[in-house]
Amino acid sequence: MDWKEISGNWVLIPRHPIGIVHFLGGAFVATAPQLTYRWLLEQVAEQNYAVVATPFVNTLDHTAIAKSVLQSFEQAIAQLQATSVLRKRYLPIYGLGHSMGCKLHLLIGSLFSVERAGNILISYNNYAAADAIPLVQQFNPAFAVEFTPSPLETQALIQERYNVRRNLIIKFTNDTIDQSAGLIQVLQQRFPEMVTAKTLNGTHTTPLGQDVKWQTGASFTPFDAFGQWFKQEVYRDLNQLRRTIVLWLNPFAVL
Template identity: 60%
Template sequence: MEWLEISGGWVYLPRRDIKGIVHFLGGAFVATAPQISYRLLLEQIGKDGYATIATPFLNTLDHLAIAREVLNRFETILDRLHQTNKLGKRYLPVYGIGHSMGCKLHLLIGSLYNIERAGNILISFNNYPVNRAIPFIEQFNLTSTFNVEFSPSPIETQELIAKNYAIRRNLLVKFTNDNIDQTIELNPILRQRFPNMIALLNLPGNHLTPLSQEIQWQSEDSNTPISTLGQWFNQGFSRDLHRLKQEISIWLDPTLSF
């Protein structure tokens, strides 16, 4: 399998029969190249049998426009895949997976547009106001002088979700060492809409766990201190990422056993 660039997005197709389709949206500032920044996570999803469509985006204050743009791009890519018969002819369920800001975008899409989703996986949800989300912006006094804020604002986003979010089945993932995660605030809002359809997982890791990559340490001798340190470093990140990948696989296909 290899990554394909189609209509401004990145696609990873399974070699065997496709079980479903995943629309992936990454976090702010790392979403411009998801095929690189989330490579290990997305390729595992592909190996599990899901056609993965990752739509990049540039972060701006207008999150409504971004949500509309990534949805349009996803649907364009999906049409292209169907036209070229890369997905086969049978019905395939569509799932959304988001990390950090990507969660907010999936929640906006599910609240504003009439889309069909079998479920969403929301990892490390973040809905902070602009003065907490953008480093150092408060030092320039822009938010008070020019009334700078995301559109919709955090409060408006919560209200939209509470009134209109239509995706019934959701998996919320929170990491134990993540001090910018707001999943605990999102959980009761979704449970109020869809009791018994919301699963919440607390997993080892931090806000950057979905971005974990294997670092190649340059050393001919695997027993040197630098190689030993590299192996320890990779093992810690890989363990947390493996657990995340495992839980995603089980939620997408509960018949799997590990």
């Protein structure tokens, strides 16, 4: 499988897709998700899910971003249905978000009429603009800025209007900016028994991990042994994340 650019999205299409995953990344790494999240997304595609990763540039207006990425995704799906193996087939659509990408999927599920089989929300955070971009107020403390919707408005929207019933929420043990706990409580109240929460080893940047091709020399040296140990330790958390996502999507997946 090779990445292709379709209607502003980066897309991976397996030969026999069984579902579609719409991916949205974190605020400062979302402009090139096919690079920053390459390993994780390719692992999802290897399980026969078509991956549509929508880039975006962060602004204060998160509602506008949510609308824009949804429109871009729908344009890509329409083109794929007209020209590829997705033609004339119903496939379940799942949202997959990391960090700010979680907020965007939550806004999409609250503000727009979409059909989703479920959402996977990794390292959710819903900070105020002053906390997320403190340099703005350092330059001009009197200039008040806030995201649209604000954190409180976002929480109210989710509580009242979020319509995606099945959700997997993943947080990491060493993630100091994660705000999943409050989200878990809200969603479990809204959709009892439809929300799965997992705490995995890792940090906020674990989903960004990439595979390193460690090439041993003609003879196996202590340096090679250290390299293989390092790779095993680094990718243990990433592989646990992959397994958690894949098994939630398909409990019968062969890993």
